Amino acid sequence: MSMTIKMMFDNALSFCVEKTKQGRNLILTSLHQGDKKTHSSFRYALAKQIVSYLNNTVNSCIKAAYIYGTVLEDRASFTSDIDMIIHINNGKEKLQQAIKKLDKKMLEHYKNFMGDRCEEMGHFLDIHIVNDREIIERKGYGAMVTSIETPPIKIWTREG
DSSP, rough: HHHHHHHHHHHHHHHHHHHHHHHHHHHHHHHHHHHHHHHHHHHHHHHHHHHHHHHHHHSSSSSEEEEGGGTTTTTOTTOOOOEEEEEEOOHHHHHHHHHHHHHHHHHHHHHHHHHGTTTTTTSSSSEEEEEEHHHHTTOTHHHHTTOOOOOEEEEEEOOO
């Protein structure tokens, strides 16, 4: 899993390089200086990879994934987590276990990547799992999926 996480971070950096047309060293400098737009883009790119990884890990129980919060508002900082909602068919317990394991490993990698600025972070991922019923009945985070006021952005959907 460590190589996978390293690859996710490298891919997120490449995404930022392509998006900004700046070099990798400038992106790294922006991250280490706390540039909110760079942190937001970096987390957005990570989120897309995270959901693909989780979907492969839990044998395709994910229907869609959404991102919301500071990342969408270009307000992410050193210590911002990645706020996501994952819409599933089934397999909530297995997905929760995979998220917990991934969060621990990603936080460890992120702390090594960013240094002292984020030592107090307790987690890197804030992922909420919803099912069809919660979305239809607009319960909990299921209500956010169809929110008019603060809609999340769909970043992943099952093909086919």
